[in-house]
Amino acid sequence: MSGADVTTEVYAGTSDVKKIVGVLSGKGGVGKSTSVAVLAFNLAYKGFSVGVLDADLCGPSLSKMIGLKGNIHSCDQGWVPLSQSVGEGKISAISLSYLVDNQDQAVIWRGPKKTAMIKQFLQDVCWGKLDFLLIDTPPGTSDEHMTVMECVPNCSVILTTSPQAVAAADVLRQVTFCKTTGANILGIIETLSGFVCPTCSDCSLLFNKGGGQRLAEHCKLEFLGSVPIDPNLSKYLDSGTLGSNRDTCVSYQSYDAIVDKLLGIMGVKCLNISAEDGG
């Protein structure tokens, strides 16, 4: 898919974005980017306008996962994100991968340069009228996260973890970060929650169990739900074909209940509950 649509809104920044949500985790590889991609499609198919901002500058996976490729261009007001219609909604995206020619080139940037780029993504991109802006972040509690929180003080946060204690321990530190910065934590998603063998249907806990639920209870946070391991999800994210294959993806469907919970917590009414027959 290429970014053919050009947004007609021509002012920079996030002032017309209704809800900004960062997806964070102290731990790497626990489904931050995956969650952003799936949530974006899920919300768009429900009729919402969704922006995705990839703040993981060293490892920008999101553009591949949502299947939106190209080079961005600028207008008088700032950069114009790539955009595509999705069902009755739309997804707009900004990523460092849209600004570099060689995708294999390492981005060897220190903190200040990363900070400056993320500020530009938030302040110099013409996001226009959006229902949601989802921000993907790298693991950790460093320059990128501090910059997002400083630029967008009203940013809500979703935390992701896998069931392992090792992962939950890192995410516990992320909870402290969120509390320190005053971010509103919407809840915790547990990914990689079990694998169902396609032959005998035995459910195997490949990454231990219980970490997400225990963390939510310990920190008195909402447990948004758990997402099982699904090789199809990995396949579709690699090829950027998640949208058109979502009906064959068990993990994608697990996010339905998570999205409903999130909309409830954020007080957002679903625009069109029959929008799922699009695409």
Added chain:
Amino acid sequence: MEEKTEIPSDAPASCPGPTSEKAGKLDGCAGCPNQKLCSSGEFKSDVSPAEVKKQLLGVKNKVLVLSGKGGVGKSTVTAEIARGLASLDFSVGVLDVDVCGPSLSRIMGVNGETVHKSSSGWSPVYTVDDIAVMSIDFLLGSEEDAVIWRGAKKNGMIKEFLCSVDWGELDYLVVDTPPGTSDEHLAIVSLFKQSKIDGAVLVTTPQEVALSDVRKEINFCKKLRIPIIGLVENMSSYTCTKCKTKSQIFPATSGGGAALAAAEKIPLICSLPLDPRVGCSGDNGLSILNEAPDADISEGYRTLADKIVEFCKPK
């Protein structure tokens, strides 16, 4: 930044030299076109690589474990490399420079320990199999404490680790790193400038989303001339414990680690299966090499240790 030791040609006669402690600060420096840069310390030699070299004189081989991608098993692989080398009777240390997400102490079974500083530096914590471990985890007050630091401060901590830990005599120091190619990685490479990095092990999982990040990390290593020992593909496949069906959890849509290794002309050292016992062992600080010595994954880790020994042998 190049070192500038000579007196600039446009400097006054009283110039103390750009690398002097008094650079830019003497009365005679007023009006000199170099004064601003000199007084900022721009040209002062960074003594840290020399200090690190001194502190690591007793360490024979230094191995980095890297990946552009998070969650591929760097810390787990670091721990099992250390244990594999220790089982071959080498003396081993591990250093966790993932300052924001220090997992290694838990995986090594020493989380909650405290470290002590003496005149010879910080003493590492020793595991039951005598592996020396150092992590910022030991310096944090509680498991809920977050390290909310920008890059410069993280660099300072890594410098402190490398300059102030009393490692003693070690055959191998294995360094666990966070994902990415940023401050921590640059700090390590810069600090190891005078004491060489003997090799790097790169870790990936099979899916293209991971490979594309690891490709960047390989380019980082090549750009900074870090010798690459090889690639480990982790979580290659899962064999159902009940019916023995093999499933590709993270399908290798673009050829997986084998294709990446071939394209980048680096060895694929081993492919490690996804064994559910690893997750439990890691959480409990136990080694899969001890818990399931006959498992395929343990065989893979032994191959990895052997490969590192072979690579690091004096040529």
